[in-house]
Amino acid sequence: MSAGHTHRLHRPGDTPVHRLPPQCKLVAVLAFTLAVVATPRERMWAFAGYAALLALVAAVARVPPGFVARRMVVEVPFVLFAVLLPFVAHGPRVEVLGVAVSQNGLWAGWNILAKATLGAAATILLAATTEPRVLLLGLERLRMPALLTQIAAFMLRYADVIVGEAQRMRVARASRGFVARDARDAKVLARSLSALFLRSYERGERVHLAMLSRGYDGRMPVLRDTAASRAQWAAAAVLPLAAALLMTAAWMAP
Amino acid sequence: MTTSTTPSPETAPSLEVRDLAYAYPDGTQALFGVDLTIGRGERVALLGPNGAGKTTLVLHLNGILAGGLGTVSVGGLRIDPGDRKGLREIRRRVGIVFQDPDDQLFMPTVREDVAFGPANLGVRGAELDRRVTGALERVGMLDVADRPPQHLSFGQRRRVAVATVLAMEPEILVLDEPSSNLDPAGRRELAEILLSLDVTVLMVTHDLPYAAELCPRSVILSGGVIAADAPTLELLADGDLLREHRLELPFGFDPAAAAVRLR
Numbered sequence: 001m002s003a004g005h006t007h008r009l010h011r012p013g014d015t016p017v018h019r020l021p022p023q024c025k026l027v028a029v030l031a032f033t034l035a036v037v038a039t040p041r042e043r044m045w046a047f048a049g050y051a052a053l054l055a056l057v058a059a060v061a062r063v064p065p066g067f068v069a070r071r072m073v074v075e076v077p078f079v080l081f082a083v084l085l086p087f088v089a090h091g092p093r094v095e096v097l098g099v100a101v102s103q104n105g106l107w108a109g110w111n112i113l114a115k116a117t118l119g120a121a122a123t124i125l126l127a128a129t130t131e132p133r134v135l136l137l138g139l140e141r142l143r144m145p146a147l148l149t150q151i152a153a154f155m156l157r158y159a160d161v162i163v164g165e166a167q168r169m170r171v172a173r174a175s176r177g178f179v180a181r182d183a184r185d186a187k188v189l190a191r192s193l194s195a196l197f198l199r200s201y202e203r204g205e206r207v208h209l210a211m212l213s214r215g216y217d218g219r220m221p222v223l224r225d226t227a228a229s230r231a232q233w234a235a236a237a238v239l240p241l242a243a244a245l246l247m248t249a250a251w252m253a254p
Numbered sequence: 255m256t257t258s259t260t261p262s263p264e265t266a267p268s269l270e271v272r273d274l275a276y277a278y279p280d281g282t283q284a285l286f287g288v289d290l291t292i293g294r295g296e297r298v299a300l301l302g303p304n305g306a307g308k309t310t311l312v313l314h315l316n317g318i319l320a321g322g323l324g325t326v327s328v329g330g331l332r333i334d335p336g337d338r339k340g341l342r343e344i345r346r347r348v349g350i351v352f353q354d355p356d357d358q359l360f361m362p363t364v365r366e367d368v369a370f371g372p373a374n375l376g377v378r379g380a381e382l383d384r385r386v387t388g389a390l391e392r393v394g395m396l397d398v399a400d401r402p403p404q405h406l407s408f409g410q411r412r413r414v415a416v417a418t419v420l421a422m423e424p425e426i427l428v429l430d431e432p433s434s435n436l437d438p439a440g441r442r443e444l445a446e447i448l449l450s451l452d453v454t455v456l457m458v459t460h461d462l463p464y465a466a467e468l469c470p471r472s473v474i475l476s477g478g479v480i481a482a483d484a485p486t487l488e489l490l491a492d493g494d495l496l497r498e499h500r501l502e503l504p505f506g507f508d509p510a511a512a513a514v515r516l517r
Contacts, residue, residue, distance in 0.1 A: 133363075156362065158360075203357060206354065207357050209357075210350075210358045212345070213316055213348075214418065214422065217374065221374055
């Protein structure tokens with residue numbers, strides 16, 4: 001039922017990409033994305049090169065193209081915006097399929113579309129090959145404040161519990177004949193929401209009590225060593241270095 | 255000073271509560287002078303109606319609540335809320351299993367959750383692995399070590415919750431309503447596990463047959479004081495006493511028959 005719905009981005013496996021320490025992958029994805037963003041939009045071949053690089057990573061990680069494609073849906077709002085741009089932007093017009101569109105807008109739309117797609121695909125590959133909680137360990141190693149990673153870890157753990165409570169409240173409402181019809185019913189839903197907030201808050205207090213009872217003193221004990229070797233950093237650097245080369249070439253090209 | 259002067263750690267009772275009184279900051283007085291001594295290896299049930307102060311008492315046992323009158327000592331070590339190191343040792347010695355396992359299991363996997371307590375005590379490496387494996391083995395949950403707690407059944411989660419405190423090698427195991435929400439099979443399995451453990455147990459419960467099965471001795475906490483302290487079956491046979499403290503045997507349960515079965 002609820003199983004897997006919080007981890008549907010992750011695709012378990014045991015490939016070289018899966019085995020890389022999370023902090024290496026995080027830095028690699030960030031560097032790759034920066035290289036992509038810094039590339040001039042007119043150099044289409046560079047973007048094709050980036051896509052080929054990602055396809056290579058996906059192949060090594062045994063992540064099928066369909067898996068990535070289905071998760072690209074998050075990008076839809078950007079795509080809509082990018083598609084609109086050629087029609088609303090100013091500047092000289094060009095004919096595309098018999099419709100006059102702004103040339104500037106066309107480039108701007110392509111720019112957003114290409115860069116967002118590559119960034120999203122890289123992030124999806126990262127999420128597919130790294131368990132969420134391991135990702136948090138990586139962030140912690142990259143000196144992300146422990147308080148933030150702890151909050152995120154608790155969110156992962158308790159998302160299902162809170163969703164379960166919300167569903168029980170919905171069933172309880174429905175069992176007493178409540179059907180949300182129009183705006184006036186928002187009041188009932190708002191009250192349910194505040195009750196859910198209170199319950200979650202109280203649970204937080206109880207969890208904290210349980211943590212104190214087992215010797216918690218403000219710091220989570222480090223239970224897994226995710227230290228990365230030089231070789232692992234070097235392996236993770238392949239993708240961003242290749243991207244950086246492409247970007248440099250794109251700037252140098254006449 | 256943290257150690258009380260009288261008994262040595264070997265002969266000291268697991269738990270010694272003296273004249274414990276406590277009022278919440280809002281003025282509600284919950285405990286009015288509780289006296290309770292539990293010897294090493296004993297299994298004692300703490301019975302009492304809702305609002306009797308059971309939870310308040312439990313939270314005093316490891317120093318989460320403090321500041322009232324009276325003293326609590328665990329294995330001869332007196333709780334002093336001002337002494338951080340002493341408090342850490344107290345929390346190692348007193349393992350509390352809370353009522354809702356979802357409150358107790360907050361780490362991403364079962365293994366990490368069981369390791370949380372001993373790791374906070376500074377245990378690392380092979381010794382930590384040994385503690386985690388040992389604790390999970392004792393509750394029969396070693397095969398789910400790498401699963402996230404939210405994917406376990408309720409009964410499994412309660413057993414893992416017991417393992418999380420066993421890994422701290424406690425002097426006394428304190429269970430808050432251990433049989434609540436368990437189905438009959440889960441209830442029996444937990445009883446078998448608790449009986450197999452070689453550790454002092456204080457079990458807070460409304461489940462009188464469970465108390466009869468697991469704990470030779472029972473105390474009734476009512477109105478913030480210990481109102482009765484006797485062998486469980488004797489206590490359960492005293493209908494007037496039970497009625498007086500809003501306790502009731504389930505339909506069809508006969509303490510005399512239970513006594514015969516427990517022989």
